[in-house]
Amino acid sequence: MFVDEDRQVNLEAIRSGIRALCKDFPESYWREKDDNMAYPEEFIEVLTKEGWLSVLIPEEYGGAGLGVLEASVILEEINRSGGNAGAGHAQMYTMGALLRHGSPDQKQKYLPKIASGELRLQAFGVTEPNAGSDTTNLDTFAEKKGNKYIVNGQKIWISRSQQSDLMLLLARTTPKKEVKKKTDGLSIFLLDMNDQKDNINIQPIDTMINHATTEIFLENVEIPEENLIGEEGKGFKYILSGMNAERILIASESIGDGKYFIDKGTAYANERVIFKRPIGQNQGVQFPLAESYMKIEAAELIRDKAAVMFDNGEKDGKEANMAKYLSSESTWEAANAVMDIHGGYGLAKEYHIERKFREARLYKVAPITNNLIVTYIAQHVLGLPRSF
Numbered sequence: 001m002f003v004d005e006d007r008q009v010n011l012e013a014i015r016s017g018i019r020a021l022c023k024d025f026p027e028s029y030w031r032e033k034d035d036n037m038a039y040p041e042e043f044i045e046v047l048t049k050e051g052w053l054s055v056l057i058p059e060e061y062g063g064a065g066l067g068v069l070e071a072s073v074i075l076e077e078i079n080r081s082g083g084n085a086g087a088g089h090a091q092m093y094t095m096g097a098l099l100r101h102g103s104p105d106q107k108q109k110y111l112p113k114i115a116s117g118e119l120r121l122q123a124f125g126v127t128e129p130n131a132g133s134d135t136t137n138l139d140t141f142a143e144k145k146g147n148k149y150i151v152n153g154q155k156i157w158i159s160r161s162q163q164s165d166l167m168l169l170l171a172r173t174t175p176k177k178e179v180k181k182k183t184d185g186l187s188i189f190l191l192d193m194n195d196q197k198d199n200i201n202i203q204p205i206d207t208m209i210n211h212a213t214t215e216i217f218l219e220n221v222e223i224p225e226e227n228l229i230g231e232e233g234k235g236f237k238y239i240l241s242g243m244n245a246e247r248i249l250i251a252s253e254s255i256g257d258g259k260y261f262i263d264k265g266t267a268y269a270n271e272r273v274i275f276k277r278p279i280g281q282n283q284g285v286q287f288p289l290a291e292s293y294m295k296i297e298a299a300e301l302i303r304d305k306a307a308v309m310f311d312n313g314e315k316d317g318k319e320a321n322m323a324k325y326l327s328s329e330s331t332w333e334a335a336n337a338v339m340d341i342h343g344g345y346g347l348a349k350e351y352h353i354e355r356k357f358r359e360a361r362l363y364k365v366a367p368i369t370n371n372l373i374v375t376y377i378a379q380h381v382l383g384l385p386r387s388f
């Protein structure tokens, strides 16, 4: 509906390529990683080697030069297979800030190495303990001294920092009380974490999902001025454009989870016989499945629209936010329905439902909570008064 025939054919080819790749990483692989809270290194290596994580990087820098729609179906199919694309998704899109706002020298220096996987840019350092959803209230400060910035502060929930060479870091460069608008005075940097490892203290956070997330203490971290991306003080604007891409891609993972649940739930409802008939014959079992199926299909349509708009350079804030909200909510409905359909077996690890159930829940919270999305729609689309 939103894409021409040639692009559709290419999307189908991408889907089948990813399905084939994922066959080598069955659910037992993901279960083992989850049991051990281990990073799926082998999976990420294959994805990198086959070029799937560099699809958004232009060809001149060694990527495939494809759009967010193509990236979306890659992540969707990984999650639909029972896997967890979250382990690699940031390598795809975090570089967007560099691509859109970096200097020619910065792009030439970093993008080819990010495309080949020689450098991992999988860490995006935004959230802080005292700021949370209120991003512009963050405290981490980068003070310019000579030709470098000295950074002090604390970040929380920064995923894959232990698996990354580089972090895209958001910090204040002008104190909040000295700027007219709270969104001013924030800057983004490419932080070389290997170079500064003595000044960066990374503490893993134990979570209910295997997401390699961490808390980070930055003490007199030095960043050369040439690693400032774009203009000092304009960082918030730069990350906002990337956040729409992130929301579309995360929506895609949710849609993949949703389809996984529908596939699993339907198969189980057809094969499980209780009271001498398949449980799927009962409307109490059918309805929640059919209802969440319809909602996931609708979320996919909005996701496609948002991705095509992003790829065309159109303003897609409304669509990107709606896609993230609708996909995570409909998939969470499907997760609960399929957990119910499995009866006691839903809780057994060997059925994998409980792992995907835990993983699917994240997307109601991150990268932005659904309350904040509803707030965005209320204020920016409907024109209702600001609530905060």
Ligand SMILES: Cc1cc2nc3c(=O)[nH]c(=O)nc-3n(C[C@H](O)[C@H](O)[C@H](O)COP(=O)(O)OP(=O)(O)OC[C@H]3O[C@@H](n4cnc5c(N)ncnc54)[C@H](O)[C@@H]3O)c2cc1C
Pocket: 123, 124, 125, 126, 127, 131, 132, 133, 134, 156, 157, 158, 159, 160, 207, 211, 213, 362, 365, 366, 367, 368, 369, 370, 371, 372, 375, 387, 388
């Ligand atoms: C596994 C995981 C991985 C993550 N990875 C990253 C990462 O790589 N990089 C990164 O920077 N961050 C990351 N995050 C952080 C994530 O983006 C934040 O958790 C999220 O933005 C919410 O912030 P918070 O947890 O501080 O919640 P809070 O901001 O404290 O919010 C708590 C609750 O209050 C609600 N609330 C707050 N204010 C309002 C309001 N005005 N109106 C209505 N409701 C409101 C929220 O919706 C939420 O339900 C990750 C989080 C998790 C759990």
